[in-house]
Amino acid sequence: MNYGICLLNAIPLRIEPNHRSEMISQVLFGELFKILEKSDGWVRIILDEDNYEGWVSHHQIKLLSETEYIAASKEVNRYCHELVSHVQINEDFIPISLGAKILSNERSNIIFGKTLNFECDTIEGCQSKQEIVKTAYYYLNSPHLWGGKTPFGIDAPGFTQMVYRINGYPLLREAYQQASQGEVLSFIEESEPGDLAFFDDEEGNIIHTGIILRNHNIIHCWGEVRIDKIDHSGIFNVRLNKHTHNLRVIKQIFK
Structure with a gap:
């Protein structure tokens, strides 16, 4: 088995x-993965955080030995x-x-041979x-960016996944996958700010998700990350005056 890091x-x-x-998703700085297959300058990988699979250019990744991978995988998230912000690895500054x-x-010394210096608040x-x-x-x-996971472009399930990931709770990548996690609440009144809401299409397929806020509001990514009203029917866009x-x-997801 081969390994890598972004x-x-x-x-x-x-x-x-x-x-x-x-582009179905993104691999962010520090994410670890296993390499499943190689093909003409590309590698098919499976991400450690959510088991999502896809292809990345081999020019954009760093290969790890098994020892380096094991050391990195023991790291607290x-x-x-x-x-x-930025990090400095050796003489390189990376945004x-x-x-x-x-x-x-400790882990970066094992992987890079030198310490990793960073200038940012962490959680x-x-x-x-x-x-x-x-x-x-x-x-x-x-x-909104299909497959995106950063503040410079993100999709609806990428938004909920990243918000929860940063705060210590792993979510799967797709909205329908995330809907399989956690405990069902029967009514909006049972929900708390921070809970997840899921939305379906005419065929009943779950295609969208967002995070519930106070006062019957929801924050979600639709064109952009925005705040709209939510009721028993769904998301109500005040500007468009419709659901x-x-x-x-x-x-x-947790109590």
Whole structure:
């Protein structure tokens, strides 16, 4: 088995091994993965954090030995908690953004031979729902980007996944996958700020998700990360004066 780590802020994870293929997700700084297959300058990987699979260019990753991978995988999950910052590896300065995974000096010495210096606030461990809501606001007005996971472009399940990940709770990558996690709440009135709401299409497929806020509001990514009203029917867009998403289920990931 071969292993790797991403040492750039965000690289595209694609369906097929070519630059014109659809980007289905991104690999962020510090994310570890296993290499499943190689093909003409591309590698098919499976991410450690959510078991998501896709192709990345071999020019954008760093290969790890098994020893280096094991050392890195033992690291406590610690994330950048600022919109933008940077890390220094050897003589190189690398820009990073919210949600980048920060390795400790002990692990970075094993992997890089020198310490990793960073200039950002970090967060680690399981946080409260109040902190989840605070983190969600960091992404407000971020543009929608299919497959994106950063404040400079993100999609709906990428938004909920990253907000929860930063606060210590692993979510799967797709909205329908996330809907399989946690405990079902019967009514909106049972929910708390920080819980997740899921929305379906006419065929009953779950296609959208967002984070519930106070006063019957929801923060979600639709064109951009935005705040709208939510009721028993779904998301109500005040500007358009209509419902834009049909509510399917509300989930409590943790109490």
